[in-house]
Amino acid sequence: MHVLAVMAQxxxxxxxxxxxxxxxxxxxxxxxxxxxxxxxxxxxxxxxxTGILPTLIVLLTFMYALTTFIGEQRVTRAVQWSARWxxxxxxxxxxxxxxxxxxxxCYSFGRFLxxxxxPAFYDSAVSFVHPVTTFFPYANAGELFVWLGIANGVTQLxxxxxxxxxRYFLVGILVIFIRGIVTEKITxxxxxxxxxxxxFADFDREFEAAKAGGR
Amino acid sequence: MxxxxxxxxRAVFVxxxxxxxxxxxxxxxxxxxxxxxxxxxxGIHPVAARIAELTGAEAVDGFTTTVPDDEVVxxxxxxxxxARIGVYPRKGIPTVDVYPGAPGGPLAQFITxxxxxxxxxxxxxxxxTTDEAPVEDGPATAxxxxxxxxERPSSRDVAATVAGGGKFGQTFNSVTGVFVKFGSxxxxxxxxxxxxxxxxxxxxxxxxxxxxxxVSLLLGIVTYTGVAEWMGRVLSPIASNPIGLVAxxxxxxxxxxxxxxxxxxxxxxxxxxxxxSQIAIGALPVxxxxxxxxxxxGQVGCDFVPVGLALGEAKPETVAVGTPAVLVSRMITxxxxxxxxxxxxxxx
Numbered sequence: 001m002h003v004l005a006v007m008a009q010x011x012x013x014x015x016x017x018x019x020x021x022x023x024x025x026x027x028x029x030x031x032x033x034x035x036x037x038x039x040x041x042x043x044x045x046x047x048x049x050t051g052i053l054p055t056l057i058v059l060l061t062f063m064y065a066l067t068t069f070i071g072e073q074r075v076t077r078a079v080q081w082s083a084r085w086x087x088x089x090x091x092x093x094x095x096x097x098x099x100x101x102x103x104x105x106c107y108s109f110g111r112f113l114x115x116x117x118x119p120a121f122y123d124s125a126v127s128f129v130h131p132v133t134t135f136f137p138y139a140n141a142g143e144l145f146v147w148l149g150i151a152n153g154v155t156q157l158x159x160x161x162x163x164x165x166x167r168y169f170l171v172g173i174l175v176i177f178i179r180g181i182v183t184e185k186i187t188x189x190x191x192x193x194x195x196x197x198x199x200f201a202d203f204d205r206e207f208e209a210a211k212a213g214g215r
Numbered sequence: 216m217x218x219x220x221x222x223x224x225r226a227v228f229v230x231x232x233x234x235x236x237x238x239x240x241x242x243x244x245x246x247x248x249x250x251x252x253x254x255x256x257x258g259i260h261p262v263a264a265r266i267a268e269l270t271g272a273e274a275v276d277g278f279t280t281t282v283p284d285d286e287v288v289x290x291x292x293x294x295x296x297x298a299r300i301g302v303y304p305r306k307g308i309p310t311v312d313v314y315p316g317a318p319g320g321p322l323a324q325f326i327t328x329x330x331x332x333x334x335x336x337x338x339x340x341x342x343x344t345t346d347e348a349p350v351e352d353g354p355a356t357a358x359x360x361x362x363x364x365x366e367r368p369s370s371r372d373v374a375a376t377v378a379g380g381g382k383f384g385q386t387f388n389s390v391t392g393v394f395v396k397f398g399s400x401x402x403x404x405x406x407x408x409x410x411x412x413x414x415x416x417x418x419x420x421x422x423x424x425x426x427x428x429x430v431s432l433l434l435g436i437v438t439y440t441g442v443a444e445w446m447g448r449v450l451s452p453i454a455s456n457p458i459g460l461v462a463x464x465x466x467x468x469x470x471x472x473x474x475x476x477x478x479x480x481x482x483x484x485x486x487x488x489x490x491x492s493q494i495a496i497g498a499l500p501v502x503x504x505x506x507x508x509x510x511x512x513g514q515v516g517c518d519f520v521p522v523g524l525a526l527g528e529a530k531p532e533t534v535a536v537g538t539p540a541v542l543v544s545r546m547i548t549x550x551x552x553x554x555x556x557x558x559x560x561x562x563x
Contacts, residue, residue, distance in 0.1 A: 033439075036439060037435060037436060037439050037440070038432075038435065039435075040435040040436075040438060040439040041431050041432045041434070041435025041436065041439075042431070042435070043435070044430075044431035044432075044434045044435050044438075045427060045428060045431035045435075047431075048427045048430070048431060049427065052427075053419070053423070053427075056419075056423070057415055057416070057419060060411075060414075060415040060418065060419075061408070061411045061412045061414075061415045062411070063411075064410075064411035064414050064415060065407050065408050065410075065411035068407050068410070068411065069407060102321055103298060103321065104298040104299075104301070104302060104321070104322070104519070104522075104523070104526065105321075105322075105526070107523040107524070107526040107527050108526045108527055108528075109527065110523075110524065110526065110527020110528070110529065111527050111528040113527070115529060115530055115532070115533045116533075118524055118527050118529045118533050118537060119520070119524065119529075119533065119536070119537030119538075119540050119541050120540075121527065122516070122520065122523040122524055122527060122537070122541065123516070123541045123544060123545075125523075126515055126516030126519065126523060127515055127516065129515070129516070130480070130483075130508075130512055130515060138415075141321065141418050141422065141423060142298070142319070142320040142321060142418075142422045142423075142426075143480040143483075143484060144423065144426075144484075145426060145430060145484035145485075145487055145488055146480055146483045146484050146487040146508070146511070146512055147487070147508065148487075148488075148491075149430070149484060149485075149486075149487030149488030149489070149490065149491040150487050150490055150491045150494065150504050150507060150508055151491070152488070152491045152495070153490070153491030153492055153493065153494030153495040153499075153504075154491070154494055154495075154501060154504060156494075156495035157494065157495060157497075157501065159501065163563055164501075164504055164505060164563060167505055167556075167559055167560065167563070168505060168508055168556075170559075171505065171509070171552075171555055171556050171559045174555060175509065175548070175551075175552040175555065175556075178548055178551060178552075178555075179544065179548045179552075182544045182547055182548050183540055183541055183544040183548075186540040186543055186544045187536055187537055187540040189540075190536040190537075190539060190540045191536050194535070194536060196532055196535075196536060199532050200532070203530065203532075203533075
C-alpha cells in the first residue's frame with residue numbers, strides 16, 4: 001500500500017520523457033494509466049473479497065441461523081424486563097434489539113416503551129448499529145464499511161484489529177447509554193416547551209393501562 | 216385541503232425513471248387511504264406533492280409526523296441506502312423512491328415490483344387512463360399459504376394416528392414419537408441453516424459485493440492518482456489531534472446537516488474507508504482510529520428518526536418532539552463520544 005502510494009506520486013514525473021514520442025506517446029501514457037487505475041482498483045477488490053468475505057459469509061450464516069433458533073418471541077420477555085429501568089433501557093435493551101432483530105427492525109422494540117422514552121431508545125439503538133458490526137456484522141451487514149474501512153487500514157499496517165474492535169464495541173455501549181440519557185432529558189424538555197405535558201401524561205396513563213391489561 | 220373537490224378516487228400511474236427499478240405502481244385513494252407520506256428528510260417532496268395533487272390525497276411530511284399505516288396511499292422516500300427502502304414495502308405500503316434504488320439490504324425480500332418503483336421524478340407521475348386493478352394488499356397475497364406452525368398438526372399428533380390406542384399403541388407412539396421428534400428436529404435444523412445461508416448469499420450479492428466494488432474503485436483511484444497522499448497532508452493535522460476530531464463530530468452533528476449526511480451511512484462508510492487508507496499509509500496514527508470512528512459517525516441515524524420512531528409505534532406527537540430532541544442531543548453527545556473514545560484509546 002505504502003509502496004503503491006509512493007509509486008503513484010512518482011507517476012506524474014514519468015510522462016514528461018515519454019510524451020516526446022509525439023501523439024502516440026500521449027495515447028500510450030493515457031492507455032497505461034487508464035488501465036493502471038483499474039488494475040489498482042481490481043487489486044483492492046480482490047483484497048476485500050479474499051480478506052473479508054469468506055469469514056463474513058460463514059459468520060453471517062451462523063448468526064442468522066442462531067437468531068432464527070432463538071426466535072423473536074423468546075427475547076421479547078427479556079426486552080420487556082430491560083425496558084423497566086433506566087440503566088438497562090439504554091444498554092441491555094438496544095443491544096438485544098440490534099442483535100436479535102438487526103438494523104432496521106430493531107427499532108420496533110420501541111413499542112415496549114412509553115411514548116416519552118421512545119426517541120431516546122431510538123437514538124440509543126441506532127448509535128449501536130456500527131459498533132455492533134465489529135463482532136456481529138450480520139446485525140448491520142449493509143453498512144459494514146464504517147468499521148471495515150478503518151479496520152482495513154489497520155490490517156494493512158500488519159496489526160491486529162481485535163483490540164480496536166473490542167474498544168469500539170465497549171465504548172459504543174457507553175456512548176449509547178449516555179446518548180439515551182441525554183436524549184431522554186432533551187425529549188422531556190421539548191415536551192414541556194411545546195406545551196405537550198398533558199398529552200404525554202395521557203400517553204403514560206394509556207401505556208400503564210395497556211400494560212395492566214396485558215397481564 | 217384545496218383539492219377537496221377533486222377528492223374522487225382518481226388513479227395515477229407512477230413509472231420508474233431512467234435507471235430506475237420496478238414496473239410502475241398504480242396508486243389511488245380509497246375510503247381510508249388518503250395520505251401520501253413524504254419521508255424525504257423534511258418537507259414535501261415535489262413527487263409526493265404531484266401524486267397527492269393527481270389522486271386528491273393529502274401530502275404529509277413524514278419527517279415531522281406519523282400517519283397510521285392504513286391511511287397511507289404511498290410513501291415517497293429518498294433512500295440511496297438499505298434501510299428506509301425496505302421499511303415501507305415490508306408494511307405493504309407502495310413505495311416511490313426518488314433515487315434510483317434497487318432491492319438490497321436486510322429487507323430486500325419485501326421490495327417487490329408490486330410495491331416499489333424508483334428513480335421517480337415528477338415527470339414519471341401521470342394520471343392513469345387505463346383502469347387496471349388497483350395495486351394493493353401486495354404482501355398479503357404474496358405470502359405463502361402455509362399456516363403458522365402452531366396451527367399445523369404437530370408431528371406427534373400425526374404419529375399418534377398411526378398405531379391407534381391401546382397399551383401397544385402407547386408404547387409404539389412414545390418410541391416413534393422420539394424418532395419423529397428427532398427427525399423433524401434435524402429437518403428443521405437443516406432447513407434453518409439453509410435458509411440462513413440463502414439469506415447470507417442474497418445479502419452478499421445484493422448489498423455487500425456492490426459496496427465492495429464501489430469501495431475498491433474509490434480506493435484504487437485515490438491510491439493510484441496520489442490523491443490519498445494529498446488528502447493525508449490535509450487531513451492528518453485535523454484528524455490526528457482530539458480537538459480536530461471533536462470539530463469534525465460537531466460539524467456532522469449539526470441539526471441541519473445530520474439528516475442529509477445520514478442516508479445509508481453512505482458518507483460515513485466512504486469517509487471510514489478513506490480514513491482507513493490514511494491509517495494504512497501512516498498519515499494517521501493508529502491510536503486515533505477509535506476517536507475517528509466516532510467523529511465520522513456523529514450523524515448516525517439522524518435521517519431515519521421518524522421512520523425508526525414509527526417502527527416503534529410512536530404517536531405523531533412523539534415524532535414531533537422526538538425528532539428535534541435526537542438532533543439536538545447529538546450536538547452534545549457526538550463530541551462527548553469522541554472525547555470518551557480518545558480517552559479510551561490510550562495503549563492501543
